[in-house]
Amino acid sequence: MTQIITSLSQIQDDYDALFCDLWGCVHDGVRALPAAVAALQAFRAAGGTVVLLTNAPRPRASVAEQIAGMGVPDDAWDTIATSGDAARSAMFSGAVGSKVYFIGEGRDHPFFEPLNIVSDPVDISMVPMDQADGVVVTGPFDPNQPPDVLRPQLLEAKTRGLKMLNANPDIVVDRGDHREYCGGAVAQLYEQMGGTVLSFGKPHPPVYDLARRRLAELGDGVPDERILAVGDGIATDVKGALLEELDVLFVSGGLAAAETETETKTDPDPAKLESYLNEHQMNPPYTIGYLR
Template structure:
């Protein structure tokens, strides 16, 4: 049974750690949400640990720099786990070969930075599509253009049997008031035309293993039933939490704001219909993280 709550504080005593999504929960791609920042601060003040678990296709150091620019202070989180780091580890272990074609934007190029944790990494080289052994996708070249614009390149890659490493399973995000396409939409299209896709962010298991590894690094190993996932993505955050066996708090005022008729809080009937349609069963829902 899904319970609509007014604030994180109503349930925080039941959990020792949060796996908290970033985009749509803590910021809108431009600036932090003050109420969400304060909610995480309060959780930590009561002894909780916050892992920022994000499908950002970049190293965690890059994400840390970005969120500071958005106004998210260091005192509201403890550590960061990114789909980018999970995917980078696979790439440097040879998941898509040594010669790769990169699909993404210039600001995602830190994806190719060395990883100290990988012993004897594959020497990855970026090449043209016709020379590649695989594809590394952090997102479409133009996030405002539908993924179908990439069909000529994707069909050429599929014909050669190239695997596509997807560093961001999100289908879309809202940057302020503008909706942008993400790597997950490209990967879904590639799979639809028969291509092989390797995905490493939410809802897929590797990034949850990385989040637990990050907890271990700071000496905060947690029991499964003491971790709460927080997110606005029904097919990423909420589905991933269910697959991982942890409770979840669905932030309805993000990607599903229209479907759940969210003002300050979701409309209960609209929320129930949306969850039934999606086959999702988060333990809790809230309009915005606060």
């Protein structure tokens, strides 16, 4: 059974690095969460390293700019690993061809900026569906609409046998008090329709490999047993960490706030939490209501 804790400081001495999720843990999609920022600052002040590990479908520089605008200070983290960078590496290596049909919002166009870590990168161009070699998804065209509205485009792609590169495996996120659909919802529908999806963010291995490389770039040789993953997504953050054999701190006050009755309290209801974890067949070593 998971251990409910009330502060990261209770367990932080057991770890040298965090792989910390952003949305739902450090910010709510609109603004930084002060207690979470303070917890990360305290972890770093005690000698720890913070890798922000996010399913954002954008380059890390774009994410750094975004979170700064939300009020997350630079001294709360050391480096960033994004699902977008992991997926971009695959795209520029030719995973879905050179001509791609893009599904996503205009603000995600930085996904197509050149990536210098790939030798001899493929020249990528965005084209109409009937000219495409593959499909790239960063999210729905409109995150407020269910993915079913994309069924006609997805049916054409599936009929043509196109692979889909999904840059964000998250199904939904909460922007303040409003829930929005993500790339994972589109990819899930495409798979249900019989299409082939290539995914690179949590819970899939490529983004964890990237996070370890980003950690190593800092000169920190941290073994896996000294890394703690932190996240609120049971099917992404928790599942991914457990598959990587990393300890994980589940933040129940994020996506599962209602199910665990954390939204009206500072800590989850133990019985509701146990029921939720059993339903999803996950057993994170630790759970906290909100990162603090």
